[in-house]
Amino acid sequence: METCPDCTYVEKQVIGNDRYEIIDIGKNVRHLKAFLKLRDNNAVFASAKATGAVGIPCFVLDDGTVTLTAEDAGLQSRPTAEGASCNIDGSGC
DSSP states (O other): OTTOHHHHHHHHHHTTOTTOOOOOTTTOHHHHHHHHHHHHHOGGGHHHHHTTOOOOSOEEOTTSOEESOGGGGTOOOOOGGGOOOSSTTSSOO
16 A cells, blocks of 8 residues: 555555565555455464554565565565655554
8 A cells, every 4th residue: 555654665666676566455445455355364463453554565476375574575675764654653554
């Protein structure tokens, strides 16, 4: 989502790289519904849900593995020292 600083940080890393596909769940309700189905049925989101986080950005790897860790997808996570986040407590999205 373009309003998520963690998402935009990741998106900047993949611009022009055909190995990655960005799906913005805020731009189309079909994408949001697909994400919610994934989130509701995949244990990787348990800790995100427990802390009130959305669980974005998330990454679906070529083998179908779902992860919330950018490094698992060959990218870098946004440094926490950069400030703003989606959660009220500043802990992430």
